[in-house]
Amino acid sequence: MCLDGYCEHNADELDADASARAAGTAPGVGRRGLLMAAAGAVGAAAVTLGPVSFASAADGSSSGSTPPAGSQETRTVTGHLETGVADFVYLPVEIPKGVQKIAVSYSYDKPAVPAGTPGNSCDIGVFDQRGTALDSQGFRGWSGGFRTSFEISNGEATPGYLPGPVSVGTWNIVLGPYQVAPQGLNYNVQITLTYGPEGPRFVPTYPPQRAKGRGRAWYRGDCHLHTVYSDGKRLPSEVAAGARAAGLDFMVSTDHNTSSSHGVWGQYSGPDLLIVTGEEITTRNGHWLALGLPAGEWIDWRYRSRDDSFDRFARKVHRSGGLVVPAHPYCPYVACQWKFGYDDADAVEVWNGPWTYDDESAVDTWDARLGEALRSGKKWLPAMGNSDAHSEPQVIGLPHNVVLADDLATDALMDGIRAGRNWIAESSAVQLTFTATGGGRQAGIGEELTLPADAPLDVRLDVSGVPNGTVRFITDEGQMHQESLPASGTGTVVWRTTTSLAAYVRAEVRHPMADGTPGKGNTMGPALQWGPMAALTNPVFLVAQKKG
Structure with missing residues (x-):
């Protein structure tokens, strides 16, 4: 059976695959086959490749003895994706017994393209044996296109990924072909398993939900900040120091598509700085901020506006007491402009970083919606502004919000923003x-x-x-x-x-x-x-x- 020009294995191909695995390689996607994911399994369109197995699993080690501690096995998968491929490509990896660490690296070609034509850009992440369904507990990390490799073990993980056991079962490496050149995209994924005891587990240090405030007062905070745990270049310690230097009372951690930084913020918060956990959810039809998430909670991003999934995740954030905030709605970059509407939003980011025409448009649209709310009797949508700072020379706190809240506490600040009791300043x-x-x-x-x-x-x-x-x-x-x-x-x-x-x-x-x-x-x-x-x-x- 052929799907989109790719054919499933026949008997000869299965034999060839076995030989390739024994040699530590795997054939390309044209030989491995593309199996379409079941409709509704994830929000956005997805395809699944044939599984990658390891010799220790093939010879029965998964149910018997395991390889010696410290030994490694590596598999390499190569393939080709055509223009128009699904948003997400899943590569199943069969994890045998006794794995201490999984390490993944990947690369893809970047052929020259005509002026004005997008070139290749491909993200990466991983789900464990608990599955890849939308909102799955199997999420173990995402680095987008910011890193070319990652590692996960029980005690530590590459920033963007969640430490924990590398358990037996089918894991899925996720490729996200963000843009594909007319010539297509050739990729190479290398998977290395290290065997041995899993070792001590990682113990997160979540930040407290309250700092030393001034009672009911105006508090300054930047609610859109990135670190090395997604595509920022600042360490969490540097972001916290930058927030203090900017005269802020609070900040919100909003790394892209991952909750992995939540577990380190406790050591950088203090009586003078409340650190609130959150996430920037980067879909193919716009980005949004989930502010005030419970520490460790993750919000899925694998859907488009046509998939009718956004409201489901907005409700999840609301159940946790958090806010849903469309970010930089007029950003001109691919997949950044907001397409989900504002019915489920609690506020909108009308000012993002140094003032630009994008912000001018966002303020104009927001102001027009104020008039619509008066006419329709619907709740009006408050405005907010944030720096979206990733690295030098971007300035933390340019701009930020000044919020009237009953206390310097997560729930009080979220209440203040939700009620529109805030104004936006370029600096303290x-x-x-x-x-x-x-x-x-x-x-x-x-x-x-x-x-x-x-x-x-x-x-x-x-x-x-x-x-x-x-x-x-x-x-x-x-x-x-x-x-x-x-x-x-x-x-x-x-x-x-x-x-x-x-x-x-x-x-x-x-x-x-x-x-x-x-x-x-x-x-x-x-x-x-x-x-x-x-x-x-x-x-x-x-x-x-x-x-x-």
Whole structure:
């Protein structure tokens, strides 16, 4: 039987495979065959190769004696993937008795491609004998395309992978052909088993869920950070030090598609820094942050928007008390733009790293959704901003969130962000307060002020840390007030309105244009006088009191 041009083994091929295994090699995918995974076994399309066996299993050692401690066996698998191959390719590996460590390395070719055509890019990870089904407990690690090799034993593992026993059964090495060139992708996977006693187990040190706070207060935190446990180049110790240097009270660990870093953060947290565990889930149709996950919990990423699986994992995060946050929704890179909608989201990342046009688009879309929420009566979606810092020179805390929370604790911070009681700052040098006051009442960021429709109210912003900046007050009608800050960067801006004229008001504080040249406006208005964002608030909602 042939599937997509590949044929299953016939008797002669099985004999040839046995000879190849005895020689420590395995034939390519054209000879091994591609077996399509059962529909629904995983969210995204997948294929499964023929299994790799080891001599110790073939000669009965899995049920009897095992090879001497320290001895090794290696198998090599080569193959070819055509353009349009499924998202994930599973290579089953039969693990015999007595294995102390599994080591895997891989490579693939990168032929020249025409300008504008994606070249080869292939990720890698592994699942153990507990299976590869969506949300399987068999997940043992993922490094994407950041590493070319990994090792797993009971006591330690390559960053991105989970230590633990290398148990008997069928493991699956997972190839993720992210992009495939027109010529296809030739790959080589080498698997080495080391035999011996499994040794002492790894003991995780999870971070506490509370640090020494100031009671109900504003706390600063960066909720999107990467380490060497995915595709970052900073050690966890360096990220924690960077968070402290940025003046942050908390940070969230969000390595891509793995929970493997959770077990090391305890040694880097402290009374002055709360470290929250999370994950960045990188699907083929956009990335999202799972914030506030229980330490050690992993969220699957192997689905597209058409697979109708995202809501399942959003519910899983919500059951754990965490937040679902679409990340950098307008990022121009392959598979980064957000395609899952916002019905299951708790907030949206509208500012990611240094200010760019992507962020401008994200803020515009978010603002439009505020109007939709008012019209439909649905819950509005708070905004947040994070650095997404991976390595030098990316700046931890550029930007970060300033969250009003009852305590410096994971659950309190998640509650604050969920309620939209936060604003975004480019650095700890930027300070602000933003309120609406009228009729003897006051409301702050993320809150409501209810007054008679014609009753006057004052919107006030106190800000410091943005020399020569521009303050903008934006409502459901658009920008309604603009004012410049002095060279000192400190000032107070007050604007009067009513609930009949504005359903919400939010504030932006912008830097001047880098070269002093005004930005280009439209044909109906003057040139724009502002530049990159320095601070952005969630709205204060202004509600007209019903008569009678």
